[in-house]
Amino acid sequence: MTRQRVTIREVAEAAGVSTQTVSRVLNNRPDVAPETFDRVQQIIAEVGYSPNMLARGLTQGRSHVLGVVAFGVEYFGPTRVLTGIESQAAEMGYSITLNLIHRPETDDVNGVLEGLVSRQVDGVLWAIPQVGRNLDWWPERAKRLPTPVVLVGGMAGQESLPSVGIDNRTIGRLAAEHLLAGGARRVGLITGPSRWWEAREREAGWRETLAQSGLDGVTGPVVEGDWSATSGEAGLHQLLAASPDIDAVFASNDQMALGVLHAAHALGLRVPEDLSVVGVDDIAEGKHFWPPLTTVHQPLIDAGIQAVTGIDEDIRRLAQRRRPAEPRAPWTMRLQPRLIVRESSRPPRQAI
Amino acid sequence: MTRQRVTIREVAEAAGVSTQTVSRVLNNRPDVAPETFDRVQQIIAEVGYSPNMLARGLTQGRSHVLGVVAFGVEYFGPTRVLTGIESQAAEMGYSITLNLIHRPETDDVNGVLEGLVSRQVDGVLWAIPQVGRNLDWWPERAKRLPTPVVLVGGMAGQESLPSVGIDNRTIGRLAAEHLLAGGARRVGLITGPSRWWEAREREAGWRETLAQSGLDGVTGPVVEGDWSATSGEAGLHQLLAASPDIDAVFASNDQMALGVLHAAHALGLRVPEDLSVVGVDDIAEGKHFWPPLTTVHQPLIDAGIQAVTGIDEDIRRLAQRRRPAEPRAPWTMRLQPRLIVRESSRPPRQAI
DNA sequence: CTGAAAGCGCTTACAG
DNA sequence: CTGAAAGCGCTTACAG
16 A cells, blocks of 8 residues: 555656656547657556546546445445446446435435535436425426536426437336236226335326226225335235225336235235236246245446436537536437236236 | 626725735634635635635645545445445535536446546545446556545455445344244355355355254355346246245345345235245335335445545545655454344244 | 647645 | 745646
8 A cells, every 4th residue: 555656757758758748648649759659558557557547537527437326235226327337437438336225205405416526527427216395496407517417217298308218108008917817807906105106107108007997896906015025915805805805916126026925814814816916127036935925126337327428418518518508408218118927926828 | 607706806806905915814714814705705606716725726726625436326236335425525615516427347447547646636445336347456556646545345355445334244144044043944045146256255154154053954045136126036936946945035135135125025925924025225216115024224325424424534634744645554343233123024933 | 731829627836 | 924936747738
């Protein structure tokens, strides 16, 4: 931990050139004599020089850092998004600085934005779910930020800001269609917290699809969980209390679906014979639940990748146009979920 | 996205003072007249000034950034460690820059170190598991780094580098003791990959404890998994093939334990009556497995917190002593795991 | 193809 | 208590 950091100046002296020639080599500029280029590069390797990105950032006015603000990292979704962001960022030459928010609705977020601006990040990736009105102020706030912002994750409803999200309504639709195809006549729902936009969208997709089926009474009771397995477990009890004849349950995530499976076992209900169960997320464990869980997969890694690709484009545009810089128009990318059929749900019946 | 960034100079002009007076206010120096202080601070608020950390870092020679290198973030362990690191870092005024490594044994890691040095991080938190010989070169490499390094996570064996880890041997011991107390007479093991130091330590603790029991034949067969539930499922089959009379299984993580539960159901084995199962990690879902999983909890969030606290201390020491800077002696912190008894294992028998 | 000068936005001694 | 000067390590025009 004791090595003295070597600067461009020492490299220049050792090579017998000026510092900006070294700088040219560092940045792979074409206008350097081949011999000079090689000599400098050799010295760089010899002395183990590596450029000071702080200094570079200061002169260039960009840090090559992306600020990522994410909702925890203990949940499946955020983790996937972050994985996509990190790998794509590395790919494109960005570092990321990570801030974790644990209560998406109430945590003060101005402080972290300040911090990111202070650090001169080139762009901000906002991977916080829309809960209550926690995104209402965003368009206004974003305008006063000196960098592009991209919303990423579940929300795809923000028309006024660049965003990449998942089509949550289709998630509900896929689940309901699958349940109907398996012969369900009364489908209960365990939704996520109603303040969560994603939860409401999934519910809406579920509700629309069941209504369109024309089957009488197929839309069963709805109870609100908190995404935890424990709430899914309690949820099944409530559902059965409200409507003992339900033969299928859509849980708005896999954890709650796990709770449902657990409760069903405890009650002696057979899954899927007595009760079909569908979750959302496609967590790795789902394949090994008992029985293996049918679920709806969200392409969240992709969402992370697309968000980085998109913000990079925004950053470049901003850098090109001289002041006054104009961002490109808000863009939205909505990725499609995919049904994964396993054994917790009755298989589609053959058409007669 | 268009606001012009305001600098210390403009604040100084607006306040009618010099830039270093503004700097003093920014850094809460005592030697400023109260009226001046207030006036400057008001202007700062008015114009929405926030300091450029790149410039500050350049002059101060420290970035207030911690470089975190972690093994993925799709697994439970790394996620917990990262959560601890992030919260403690925020608490202590550090930002973190995150690099993810997906293959801990083979991925080239020099590039990410270079990158961190370039970014002038104040310290490096290395949260990569010890697999094969991937840590052998570390002590040598660390010496040539200009910043402190702390190893964090499972490994606590590195005497030559500061580190905070979990006592993995005790994990194996706790599991084996619990199984013995429940009356197990033949205990199989599904271990993690043998190239993983953590897996070997857990196995050693398990083996020692069983041997010390003096019970003949209590040490059952060992099969090697890859941490996945799928490998746990296959593992139980192999274990039974090798020794049909096993009445307990220790799985080296909860995912593999889940696979064991799955396979046991499929085979019609009752858990825990026919087979006691114990895992490691205490993942959130474990409570809702069927039956709820007995496991060994690792204080990984704490490990992350302690790592940040420790490296902060190292950073401060390094900053105080003028060159030649001497790091404090390598320190090691080993945190203790904790058994969580649920229903997948037979309860301890009463002493006669 | 290469270098002398200026500057990015701060902080650190050094005067007063 | 406050300011003029220098410098952190680079890059960006500008000359030649």
